[in-house]
Amino acid sequence: AAVGGGEGGEALPTIFxxxxxxxxxxxxAELVRLSQTLLHVPSLHWLVVEDSAAPTPLVGGLLASSGLSYTHLYAPTPPGKRNRALRWLRETRRPGESGVVYFADDDNTYSLRLFQEMRSTxxxxxxxxxxxxxxxxxxxLVEGGRVVGFHTAWKPERPFPLDMAxxxxxxxxxxxxxxxxxxxxxxxxxxxxxxxxxxxxxxxLEPKADNCTQVLVWHTRTEKPKLRQEEQLQREGRGSDPHIEV
Known part of the structure; x- marks a missing residue:
């Protein structure tokens, strides 16, 4: 695992x-956008886990230039990626060490207030x-400061009908x-x-965000780019320079 990045905010519990x-x-583009949100959050360590057999130069280079404290991991399959991060935490953190763990997909939109809210978890x-x-x-759904149910329409019978975010x-x-x-x-x-x-x-469960009445994270989705012209040029041997990273 590659590790690097900034310092500061040590008095606060670290958000992983x-x-x-x-x-x-x-x-x-997704990782740049997320990294520049995270730069505004003190005492944060970013665990980026690639769905790959080895770390890639694209993600490694982005992390190295991000200015963030980070660890670069890799593992195949989506559940495997998050479990790889859990394994890293168990291997490197001391029992009782303060901190908070949050699973932030690279395409969501995050308010900075969300990180303030979760810090006291x-x-x-x-x-x-x-x-x-x-x-x-x-x-x-919160009554008397306690979670008593969930406002959800999709598979409401789930034990915890919550999104990863x-x-x-x-x-x-x-x-x-x-x-x-x-x-x-x-x-x-x-x-x-x-x-x-x-x-x-x-x-x-501990309700945050004004007893769960404030939306501070959004499950946004980036439109899939249409690259038909690129594909046509590649067939003609005239595609965009592959050495330029996008």
């Missing part, structure tokens, strides 16, 4: 942001996610449960529940 990524035309904290599950937003885990809790992980065989929509079920019950 886990970002799985895979090769596609918009990969670098003790167990598992939760908040709404915008533009997800076929709804304007999904969110935990809708929760964070306290590092001490994660380290205290060495068997907690994402189940690679989980049914679609149950990946989050496969991890959270090994850590907490729904009643133990």
């Amino acid at each position: 942001v886990v970002t799985p990524t895979y090769a596609r035309p918009v990969q670098k 003790r167990g598992v904290s939760v908040w709404p996610v915008g533009l997800v599950g076929g709804l304007r937003f999904e969110r935990p 809708g929760f964070a885990v306290g590092l001490p809790l994660l380290l205290a449960h060495p068997g907690a992980r994402f189940d690679p065989e989980a049914e679609r929509g149950y990946l989050e529940s496969s991890l959270l079920g090994g850590l907490v019950t729904p009643a133990q």
Whole structure:
């Protein structure tokens, strides 16, 4: 694993942001956008896990020039990527060490306030996610400061009907449960529940974002670029210079 990056903010619990990524035309653009959001967050360590058999120069170069504290990992398959990050945390962090773990996909949109909200996570904290599950937003329902249900329409029977962007885990809790992980065989929509079920019950969730009434993260999607002209030029041997990174 390659490690590098900035210093500072040591008085705050570190937020470990886990970002799985895979090769596609918009990969670098997505990672640049996310990295420049994360630059505004103090005491943060970015764990970028590539879906590949080895680290790529594109991602490695981006991380090296990002100005962030980071670790560059790689693993095949999406659940494998997040579990690879969990393994790194268990191998490198001390039991009881303060910190927060957040799974931030590279195509979502994040308010800086979200990171302020999650910083005080003790167990598992939760908040709404915008533009997800076929709804304007999904969110935990809160009464008396406790989560009592979920506003969701897609597979509401899930034990934890949460999007990956809708929760964070306290590092001490994660380290205290060495068997907690994402189940690679989980049914679609149950990946989050496969991890959270090994850590907490729904009643133990910690609502953030004004009792889960503020949307601070959005499940945005970048349009897939249309590269038909590029493909035509490549067939003619006149494609764009492959040595220029996009």
